């Protein structure tokens with residue numbers, strides 16, 4: 683079978699370790715022939731992401747904290763050195779742990795702003811940074827969750843950030859569509875990762891999926907990654923402004 687991403691270059695933000703959804707996406711993109719540019723957030727991740735990226739022959743592995751303007755400037759410079767960009771995968775989110783355990787009503791202004799900045803605004807700032815490098819069109823992909831539109835116990839401030847993120851997807855798709863840059867979100871079902879572990883009650887969510895979801899199981903990182911391949915490839919050329927659920931169908935269920 684031909685490689686779906688042969689000749690394409692993808693920038694992937696959010697690999698922290700081998701459990702990260704961004705890592706599953708990087709593996710799938712590598713399998714499909716993409717050239718990879720990976721970022722990590724801080725020195726803490728440098729060695730791990732360096733090793734994971736080298737195993738995937740990543741062309742660049744560099745630091746980018748999306749809250750720092752100077753990092754976004756460096757991001758643009760580093761990506762430019764690799765020529766045209768075809769895909770941006772934004773797989774990052776952050777909220778203070780206490781805001782994912784106590785009632786949403788108790789969310790502080792600082793905690794609210796931080797979650798919005800890292801988890802939603804960063805899609806706007808990174809898309810703006812790399813869009814000029816997508817000279818032959820491109821695909822911007824972010825990761826969302828059902829808590830954007832439904833109340834999920836303890837998801838709280840992150841649910842509000844994901845609601846903003848999904849709205850950003852729609853507005854960005856309108857701005858970038860004339861440049862043939864598509865913008866979509868994948869709404870993944872729960873997967874045990876470092877970020878997900880910060881949400882109190884993750885285990886209960888994972889346990890309820892096989893009893894409630896139409897496919898009677900949890901979704902896998904590989905399924906999320908293959909959907910990202912579709913969106914980054916020419917097969918997804920007509921899809922923009924969407925939220926695609928990869929959650930074993932859980933989102934359609936009522937009582």
Ligand code: NAP
Nearest residue numbers: 696698702703723747748774775825827872873875877878
């Ligand atoms: P993860 O491995 O912990 O990935 C989250 C990433 O965000 C980490 O690499 C983290 O870096 C990075 N990050 C946090 N603050 C950042 C900043 N200021 N600048 C740059 N990077 C920053 O967890 P994940 O589950 O794969 O999360 C990836 C995405 O999928 C998130 O948007 C998450 O909300 C979404 N998602 C996850 C699930 C799930 O159940 N796992 C379901 C639906 C959607 P550090 O580790 O250094 O903080």
